[in-house]
Amino acid sequence: MRARMCSCTVRFGIVLLAAAALAACDAAANSPETVTGAEQAAPAERGGQEEFGPYEPVENWPRPLPDRADGITHAGWTWGSVSSVYAESPNRIWIAMRGELPLPPGAAPWTPYGMLNPSRGNANGNDDGLTATCQPTERRGWERRYHHVIFVVDRDGNLVQDWPQHDTLFEVRCGRGPHRIKMSPYDPDRHLWV
Numbered sequence: 001m002r003a004r005m006c007s008c009t010v011r012f013g014i015v016l017l018a019a020a021a022l023a024a025c026d027a028a029a030n031s032p033e034t035v036t037g038a039e040q041a042a043p044a045e046r047g048g049q050e051e052f053g054p055y056e057p058v059e060n061w062p063r064p065l066p067d068r069a070d071g072i073t074h075a076g077w078t079w080g081s082v083s084s085v086y087a088e089s090p091n092r093i094w095i096a097m098r099g100e101l102p103l104p105p106g107a108a109p110w111t112p113y114g115m116l117n118p119s120r121g122n123a124n125g126n127d128d129g130l131t132a133t134c135q136p137t138e139r140r141g142w143e144r145r146y147h148h149v150i151f152v153v154d155r156d157g158n159l160v161q162d163w164p165q166h167d168t169l170f171e172v173r174c175g176r177g178p179h180r181i182k183m184s185p186y187d188p189d190r191h192l193w194v
Contacts, residue, residue, distance in 0.1 A: 062095065062157035064110045065148050068164060072147060076103050078110050080144055086181040088190075091155045096194065098177030099144035099170070127174060134174035146171040149178060150194065 067073045077100045084096040101113055104120060113120060120142075126132055129139040149170050151162035170177045182193040 058157070060157065062153045063159070065151070065159055068147075070164065074100070075109070077101065077145070077147075078103050078107075079112055080177070083177060083179050084181040086183060088152075088183060092160065093153050093155075094150070094181050094183075094192070095153065096150050096178040096181050097148060099146040100148060101144050102142050130174055132176075146177070150181070 065074055080097045080099040080101050082095060082097050084094075086094040088094060103109075103111060104116065107116060126137075127134075128141070128143045129137060131137045146167045147164070148162055149167045152160045154160050178194045180194070183190060
């Protein structure tokens, strides 16, 4: 038993040393002394995380969702929490949303919950009167509705495709809505995993 523990400790130590050596090599290769001016990346001029580069927010993207032919309107409703965005192509962007949220009277259409003043609190996915673990709690007085749970927009943010018949899949007691969207680039049938 002791010999096995020592063997594991030695292997772990070797792995740590190898990782440190690789990190040192990478740092040396990318240090300002070894990188020419043409190779140095320009600093980000706009917000964003350095790993992803600069970005420029696009106003009113995505566009407000249209009312459905089945009579469901969006008057008094806004975006729910968006759990996943997947860009299949620059003109086909998938969005998974945990249901639409009711707006308080007087709020501008499609106002995000985080921009309401006064705040309406957390736009969590819990059912009214239940915690995230489905335990009873104080009621907040509003409930989300599972509409436009998964949809696709184009580069301008206009709705391209949605599946109202699948919205009810997420409308379950203590349900939390979709969390991720995945699509394999190697799948010729382009199956979507939610």
